[in-house]
Amino acid sequence: MDHRPQAWGRPRDDIYGAYDGTYLNHNGPKQATQSPVVTGTSVIGIKFKDGVVIAADNLASYGSLARFTDVKRLRVFLDTSIVGFGGDVSDMQFLDRHLNELAIEEAYETEPLATTAEDGAVSRPGVLNAANLHKYLQRLFYARRNKFDPLWNQVLVAGLDAASRPFLSSIDLRGTAFTSPSLATGFGAMLAQPILRTHAPTEEDAAKLTREQAVNAVKECMKVLYYRDARSLDRYSIAVVTKEGIELKEDEQLEKQSWAFAERIKGYGTQTV
Numbered sequence: 001m002d003h004r005p006q007a008w009g010r011p012r013d014d015i016y017g018a019y020d021g022t023y024l025n026h027n028g029p030k031q032a033t034q035s036p037v038v039t040g041t042s043v044i045g046i047k048f049k050d051g052v053v054i055a056a057d058n059l060a061s062y063g064s065l066a067r068f069t070d071v072k073r074l075r076v077f078l079d080t081s082i083v084g085f086g087g088d089v090s091d092m093q094f095l096d097r098h099l100n101e102l103a104i105e106e107a108y109e110t111e112p113l114a115t116t117a118e119d120g121a122v123s124r125p126g127v128l129n130a131a132n133l134h135k136y137l138q139r140l141f142y143a144r145r146n147k148f149d150p151l152w153n154q155v156l157v158a159g160l161d162a163a164s165r166p167f168l169s170s171i172d173l174r175g176t177a178f179t180s181p182s183l184a185t186g187f188g189a190m191l192a193q194p195i196l197r198t199h200a201p202t203e204e205d206a207a208k209l210t211r212e213q214a215v216n217a218v219k220e221c222m223k224v225l226y227y228r229d230a231r232s233l234d235r236y237s238i239a240v241v242t243k244e245g246i247e248l249k250e251d252e253q254l255e256k257q258s259w260a261f262a263e264r265i266k267g268y269g270t271q272t273v
Contacts, residue, residue, distance in 0.1 A: 036088035036152045038062050040073045041231040042188030043084035043156045044221050046196050047166040047181050047206040048214035051242035052158040054082050054168075055218045057225070058251070059233035060089045066233065072250050074237045078103050079246060081130040081159035082239045083137075086185035087173070088152035095137075095151065102128075102136075130159025130167040130241075134177065142175025150174070154185040159241050166206070166241075181206035184221075187229040192221035211240065223254055 038060050045054035060068035073085045075096055083099065085092040106128055128136070134157045144151050150173040161167040169179045181203050182196035199217045200206035209217075218238065225232045239248040 036091075038067065038089040039231070040071065040086055040089060040092065041229055042184055042186040042192060042225055043073065043086045043154075044184040044188045044192045044196065044218060044225075045084065045156045045158050045168050045182065046200055046209075046214050046217055047168050047203075048200075048209035048211055049207050050166070050211060051160065051240060052082075052166050052168050053211075053214045053218045053238065053240050054084050054156060054158040055222055055236055055238040056084045056086070057222065057233040057236040059231065059235075061231045064230070066231075069233060069235070072237055074239050074248065074250070075099065076239075076246055076248060077133060078106060078128055080128070081133050081157060082241055082246060082248070083133070084156040084158070084185075086154045086156075091151045091153050095153065095155075098140075129162055130157050130169075131161040133157055133159070134167070134169040134171065134179075138171050138175055138177040141171050141173060141177075145174050156183055156185065158239070160243065164243055187231075188221065188225060191224055191228050195221050195224065211242075215240065219254075226254060 040060050041057065043054065043056040045052055054074065056073040058070055058072060059066055060071040062068075068089075071089060073092065075083045075085070077083055077099055083095075085095070137155065137157065141151055141153075152173050154170065154172040157167070157169045157171070159167055167179065168181070168183055169177060170183045170185065171177045181200040182193065184192045184196065196217060199213065200209055215238070222236050222238075226234050234254040236252050236254075237248065237250040238252055239246060
């Protein structure tokens with residue numbers, strides 16, 4: 001009897017003939033994720049007069065199971081931009097490693113801007129701002145789509161462009177890319193985007209928003225998503241990108257959430273109405 005692991009579960013060759021595994025041989029492209037299993041939900045972002053606010057919850061769902069409750073889906077790139085990931089977590093991890101390698105290459109290629117008598121060289125800032133990163137990722141996603149091996153993500157890129165103006169863009173698995181004063185992925189496109197558009201329907205309105213107003217709008221959206229999106233969590237990450245730098249908080253908690261209001265809904269529980 002053939003006890004090799006590769007023979008387990010197969011019919012016996014001496015009775016049914018040799019196993020034909022030729023169907024496993026193919027010359028097609030190498031494929032990784034074809035059906036996402038562990039996924040993250042909405043990422044939301046909005047511009048304000050001095051920068052951009054972006055947020056995403058910390059949940060990675062295994063199908064409908066809230067399996068991983070501490071998955072950070074906002075990534076800092078070169079201290080100039082934030083990338084928010086929605087969709088497949090394994091592809092998010094691949095992109096995170098890829099962007100880390102890109103950041104290291106960019107740091108090594110940085111040339112000195114000037115020299116001082118005390119310390120020597122002073123490095124120039126990285127040239128890959130948020131607008132550059134947006135173009136790079138759009139081409140990366142589109143190239144993978146053309147190979148029929150897409151990255152199953154929709155990402156938001158937040159930061160400043162070359163002119164230090166607030167920049168916010170979206171890129172999906174097909175390489176479709178665009179910018180807007182406010183953006184959201186997943187269910188956020190239906191549940192959060194209407195709220196964000198009441199605060200910043202146009203670029204001119206976004207330029208009038210203060211930081212506090214933008215942060216409050218994003219927090220309001222995270223609360224709505226927690227109550228209405230079954231794949232969301234009440235712990236989330238939020239980042240604010242301005243000329244001064246990036247302020248990232250990765251373990252924020254919505255104010256004490258409670259379903260107590262359900263007791264006032266007719267038909268809930270064993271109440272008598």
